[in-house]
Amino acid sequence: MSDVRHITVKTVEDFCIATxxxxxxxxxxxxxxxxxxxxxxxxxxxxxxxVLNFTNVGFLSSAALGKLIMLYKKVAVRNGSLxxxxxxxxxxxxxxxxxxxxxxxxxGTEGEAIA
Amino acid sequence: MKVAACFCWVKDFCIPSRTDAGHAxxxxxxxxxxxxxxxxKDVFAIQLSFEEAIVNAIRHGNQSNNRLGVRVHLxxxxxxxxxxxxxxxxxxxxxxxxxxxxxxxxxRPCGRGVKLMRAFMTSVHFNPTGNxxxxxxxxxxxxxxxxxxxxxxxxxxxxxxxxxxxxxxxQEVQKAQEVQEAQEAAPPVQPECTAQPDxxxxxIPVH
Numbered sequence: 355m356s357d358v359r360h361i362t363v364k365t366v367e368d369f370c371i372a373t374x375x376x377x378x379x380x381x382x383x384x385x386x387x388x389x390x391x392x393x394x395x396x397x398x399x400x401x402x403x404x405v406l407n408f409t410n411v412g413f414l415s416s417a418a419l420g421k422l423i424m425l426y427k428k429v430a431v432r433n434g435s436l437x438x439x440x441x442x443x444x445x446x447x448x449x450x451x452x453x454x455x456x457x458x459x460x461x462g463t464e465g466e467a468i469a
Numbered sequence: 470m471k472v473a474a475c476f477c478w479v480k481d482f483c484i485p486s487r488t489d490a491g492h493a494x495x496x497x498x499x500x501x502x503x504x505x506x507x508x509x510k511d512v513f514a515i516q517l518s519f520e521e522a523i524v525n526a527i528r529h530g531n532q533s534n535n536r537l538g539v540r541v542h543l544x545x546x547x548x549x550x551x552x553x554x555x556x557x558x559x560x561x562x563x564x565x566x567x568x569x570x571x572x573x574x575x576x577r578p579c580g581r582g583v584k585l586m587r588a589f590m591t592s593v594h595f596n597p598t599g600n601x602x603x604x605x606x607x608x609x610x611x612x613x614x615x616x617x618x619x620x621x622x623x624x625x626x627x628x629x630x631x632x633x634x635x636x637x638x639x640q641e642v643q644k645a646q647e648v649q650e651a652q653e654a655a656p657p658v659q660p661e662c663t664a665q666p667d668x669x670x671x672x673i674p675v676h
Contacts, residue, residue: 380520382488413513415520416581423576444513451588452581453570 360388363395369468370401379414389421391427402434405467409440419454426457435459439465470617472548476505482541484532486556491523494541498552505547509608514589515550515606521582522554522602530556530600547616550606560599 362412372395376384395401406422422438429436439461441449449455461467478501484490498519502512519522523539531537542553566576586593592605 355646380492413516415517415524416579416585417524419581420579444510448517448585451570452584453575457575 359391360384361391365418366464369403370395370399371405371407371464371468373407377410377412379411379418382417382429384462384465385415385417385421388418392421392425396425396428396432396434402429402432404416404429404434404439405438405439405461407464408438408442408445411445412442414445414448419448419452423454423457437461439464439467444450470614471620472546472612472616473618476616478505478543478545480541480543481522482543483538484541485535486527486533487535488524488527488539490540491520491527494543495519495523498543498545501545502550504546505616506613507547507550509609511550511609515604516642517629518593518604518606519552519554519584521585522552522604525582525602526554526556526600528559529561530558530559547612548608551603553601553603555596555601558600560596562599563595563602577641593674 360375362375363370363372365371372392374388376388379385380387392406395404404422404425426436437459438449440463441460446460449458449460472613484493484494495516496521499512499516502515507515518603523541526539527533537557539557540553540555542551544551563583566580566583568586569575569577574580586602589606590604592603592614593609594603594605595601596603
């Protein structure tokens with residue numbers, strides 16, 4: 355596993371806000387490492403309210419979507435909440451076309467997500 | 470108007486079953502789409518679908534066996550994207566896949582690739598064996614003028630109002646008489662040749 359971080363984390367009240375750093379989330383290793391970092395927020399750090407900020411993300415593959423779904427399941431099992439924010443119009447359309455906006459709560463900004 | 474034949478990028482590749490090799494091809498595709506000034510929304514759709522097709526061929530078709538190759542044929546113009554991706558695996562029936570957008574399958578972490586391709590491409594076609602897929606995407610916005618040439622059959626006279634038409638008819642009759650008189654006095658003028666558009670496909674160098 356590389357030393358490259360794929361998210362930065364900050365806490366606001368009892369929310370964990372994780373900002374994804376990669377612009378293109380397609381590479382197998384990057385997707386795996388991103389998944390590990392996200393899962394650690396739930397399984398190791400114990401956060402129950404998570405917001406993912408997609409400001410930097412311009413493209414992601416279906417494999418990356420799979421990691422997000424796995425994260426959603428880990429959060430759901432712990433009765434937590436997972437929200438996504440600052441998603442580009444293209445990626446938003448991707449979520450809509452795949453009906454994933456029925457699983458994920460999608461907000462326009464961080465402020466909306468933690469309101 | 471139609472896209473000039475010289476604006477056609479055609480490439481054929483055979484790559485090992487490694488995703489980094491596929492990404493190298495995708496980088497070239499993105500540069501070419503940029504050169505042909507495709508809109509960002511279409512570029513996103515092509516990037517997504519082509520990525521899925523390549524990854525499916527490598528992971529599912531060839532089982533990531535590096536000894537098996539993936540053949541890729543690409544044709545890109547300012548108007549149309551076409552990609553054919555073929556693996557060396559046994560194939561599969563794409564119609565047998567569950568719909569990942571249905572309630573029962575929404576929370577599955579995988580199985581969205583084919584659905585994605587069909588959602589974002591103009592057409593998706595699998596060969597009967599199921600080891601080759603052809604993706605086609607037509608531009609969703611008008612082609613920039615710089616890439617267009619006039620078709621000979623597009624040249625038409627614009628209809629005029631009746632009054633203008635009568636005046637023009639009278640002028641034409643008079644002019645015809647003058648021309649006839651001039652021709653009787655001087656040799657005829659040769660008509661100009663209409664240049665035909667170049668029909669051969671020219672490969673534009675890869676960046």
